[in-house]
Amino acid sequence: MALLQISEPGQSPDPHQRRIAVGIDLGTTHSLVASVRSGVAECLPDEQGRVILPSAVRYLLDTQGKTRRAIGFDALAQQAEDPQNTIVSVKRFMGRQLADLADAKSLPYQFEDQPGMVGVVTVAGVKSPVEVSAEILATLRQRAEDTFNDDLFGAVITVPAYFDDAQRQATKDAAQMAGLNVLRLLNEPTAAAIAYGLDNRSEGLYAIYDLGGGTFDISLLQLSRGVFEVVATGGDSALGGDDIDHALAEAALMDAKMEAITPQDKRAVLVAARAVKEKLSTDGHAHLSCKLSGGMLSVSITRERLQELSKPLIDRTLVAVKRVLRDAKVKPDVVKGVVMVGGSTRMPAVRDAVGAFFGQPPLTDLNPDEVVALGAGIQANQLAGNNDKGDHLLLDVLPLSLGLETMGGLVERIIPRNTPIPCALAQDFTTFKDGQTALAVHVLQGEREQVEHCRSLARFELRGIPPMAAGAARIRVTFQVDADGLLSVTAREQHSGVEASVVVKPSYGLSDDQVASMLREGFTTAEADMKDRSLREARVEAERMLEATRTALAADGDLLNAEQRAEIDALMGKVGQRCDWGDLEALEAATKALAQGTEAFAAQRMNRGIRQALAGRTIDQV
Ligand code: ADP
Ligand code: MG
Numbered sequence: 001m002a003l004l005q006i007s008e009p010g011q012s013p014d015p016h017q018r019r020i021a022v023g024i025d026l027g028t029t030h031s032l033v034a035s036v037r038s039g040v041a042e043c044l045p046d047e048q049g050r051v052i053l054p055s056a057v058r059y060l061l062d063t064q065g066k067t068r069r070a071i072g073f074d075a076l077a078q079q080a081e082d083p084q085n086t087i088v089s090v091k092r093f094m095g096r097q098l099a100d101l102a103d104a105k106s107l108p109y110q111f112e113d114q115p116g117m118v119g120v121v122t123v124a125g126v127k128s129p130v131e132v133s134a135e136i137l138a139t140l141r142q143r144a145e146d147t148f149n150d151d152l153f154g155a156v157i158t159v160p161a162y163f164d165d166a167q168r169q170a171t172k173d174a175a176q177m178a179g180l181n182v183l184r185l186l187n188e189p190t191a192a193a194i195a196y197g198l199d200n201r202s203e204g205l206y207a208i209y210d211l212g213g214g215t216f217d218i219s220l221l222q223l224s225r226g227v228f229e230v231v232a233t234g235g236d237s238a239l240g241g242d243d244i245d246h247a248l249a250e251a252a253l254m255d256a257k258m259e260a261i262t263p264q265d266k267r268a269v270l271v272a273a274r275a276v277k278e279k280l281s282t283d284g285h286a287h288l289s290c291k292l293s294g295g296m297l298s299v300s301i302t303r304e305r306l307q308e309l310s311k312p313l314i315d316r317t318l319v320a321v322k323r324v325l326r327d328a329k330v331k332p333d334v335v336k337g338v339v340m341v342g343g344s345t346r347m348p349a350v351r352d353a354v355g356a357f358f359g360q361p362p363l364t365d366l367n368p369d370e371v372v373a374l375g376a377g378i379q380a381n382q383l384a385g386n387n388d389k390g391d392h393l394l395l396d397v398l399p400l401s402l403g404l405e406t407m408g409g410l411v412e413r414i415i416p417r418n419t420p421i422p423c424a425l426a427q428d429f430t431t432f433k434d435g436q437t438a439l440a441v442h443v444l445q446g447e448r449e450q451v452e453h454c455r456s457l458a459r460f461e462l463r464g465i466p467p468m469a470a471g472a473a474r475i476r477v478t479f480q481v482d483a484d485g486l487l488s489v490t491a492r493e494q495h496s497g498v499e500a501s502v503v504v505k506p507s508y509g510l511s512d513d514q515v516a517s518m519l520r521e522g523f524t525t526a527e528a529d530m531k532d533r534s535l536r537e538a539r540v541e542a543e544r545m546l547e548a549t550r551t552a553l554a555a556d557g558d559l560l561n562a563e564q565r566a567e568i569d570a571l572m573g574k575v576g577q578r579c580d581w582g583d584l585e586a587l588e589a590a591t592k593a594l595a596q597g598t599e600a601f602a603a604q605r606m607n608r609g610i611r612q613a614l615a616g617r618t619i620d621q622v
Pocket of ligand 2: 027028210
């Protein structure tokens with residue numbers, strides 16, 4: 001009889017069943033959702049046919065005093081009237097504390113420092129950036145569910161490559177709050193590369209040039225065996241199309257010998273300048289006109305004029321590109337393809353400059369606003385198992401090394417930076433003192449050798465270690481980083497099995513500048529750090545030697561005569577003194593002298609120990 005295949009109700013494998021998965025670009029100024037439909041990735045439009053959702057949430061009270069929210073275009077429409085309650089660019093506050101926000105004073109919000117992350121005071125109460133982002137994500141989730149008339153299986157959400165643990169965790173929390181199943185977080189440049197299908201191209205280095213409204217990001221990705229790794233990232237978190245608007249507005253006012261006096265004037269001329277700038281991406285000339293308190297401003301602007309004005313800003317992006325290439329130790333001509341992302345890359349001057357720099361025309365076929373969402377949509381489709389070509393693996397790397405504090409305030413690196421994630425690495429440690437039953441675990445991030453120069457991520461204690469002689473315990477500390485770059489650390493005493501762990505949810509984030517400067521400092525101070533490290537290690541060794549000698553003297557000091565005792569005391573005194581000097585060789589010599597000077601004493605102790613162990617026993621019993 002033939003075997004009959006049976007399956008549980010509701011679990012029957014249906015080869016035609018598709019899981020709905022989307023990619024979401026949760027952007028600073030706008031957000032999009034994309035999905036693969038009939039084999040092609042596309043951005044999903046709202047009811048009015050707009051694919052872009054402004055990343056803006058306004059909190060307000062209705063006539064009955066109930067709190068309400070306006071999201072996207074609706075929120076922006078009233079931003080000028082109610083700036084305090086209209087939250088834009090919330091991405092910049094994700095996973096940050098007030099102290100991290102350099103320009104908090106110039107923003108129209110009333111911030112409140114809350115444990116973990118800064119909050120914004122609104123008529124609807126204090127709102128965390130996570131909550132605000134969740135509103136945006138929930139709106140896009142609703143859009144997708146309406147489009148497919150079905151529940152979502154999951155979403156891939158993009159984050160900047162330089163986002164740290166705190167910022168990634170905040171993004172994940174927002175997605176969870178919005179009821180999304182996060183398939184994974186994906187780096188924005190990697191998403192853009194996937195959108196262009198670069199993962200199917202020849203192996204090598206690719207550059208992603210992302211010039212938006214307020215930020216510039218440059219990333220180098222290495223493709224090998226269908227897998228992308230972020231090799232280097234850089235950019236400028238305060239450089240973008242807005243700066244070009246400013247330059248153009250100033251030039252127009254100068255030409256007309258007028259001034260923008262009131263805040264309304266300033267806004268009006270910037271809005272007009274932006275429109276002219278965008279028009280000049282397709283047209284040869286345009287007219288800038290707007291009403292100011294001093295009269296009508298009206299000037300004609302050519303594309304050449306705009307190019308002149310934007311050149312210094314475009315040149316600044318190329319300086320950042322050069323720096324990243326230098327970091328990666330490569331020349332521009334090894335780059336196999338350049339992907340353009342961000343609205344400002346529509347400017348012909350930007351395309352020309354980037355093309356000339358790399359000696360090849362950049363990839364511009366896809367809409368630069370949509371490219372990140374499209375790549376995320378393709379990735380989501382693959383992760384949901386809808387891809388016949390089978391899964392392909394995506395790698396990202398750790399932006400900064402992770403390690404532990406060891407004796408002497410030194411950092412033991414457990415996972416070096418640029419390790420592809422997910423990853424797990426373990427290292428064994430032991431106790432320092434006899435009978436030590438607890439061990440403090442201090443998790444750090446950074447490239448420097450000393451604890452005070454790295455960022456503290458978490459601390460926890462492993463307790464209940466059975467009392468043993470110093471050095472006898474085997475404590476294995478395991479660092480695990482999941483596909484989203486989140487870290488968990490576990491410490492386990494191998495003999496007894498006692499265990500403690502933390503999932504690192506850092507309380508605040510680092511800015512990309514801070515990451516960059518931590519990396520830079522790590523490189524430039526490496527040599528000084530090594531010297532310092534040797535000295536600290538020597539100090540630890542000296543302390544260990546002193547501690548062991550003290551213990552021995554307390555237990556078996558009676559074995560020594562006064563002269564021997566004085567000799568050992570003198571040797572200990574020397575080690576103690578040298579510990580305070582900065583002289584590595586002197587300290588090592590003193591420690592060595594103490595070790596040699598106590599050898600005879602150690603032998604005597606051992607003999608006594610054996611005699612005691614044998615006392616009262618016959619040879620047969622041994
Ligand atoms: P962000 O990533 O900062 O959210 P975007 O990628 O949406 O920003 O880019 C917004 C910027 O792109 C704005 O400065 C806008 O003026 C500019 N931009 C959009 N369309 C064009 C265009 N056609 N020509 C020139 N600049 C444009
Ligand atoms: Mg962008």
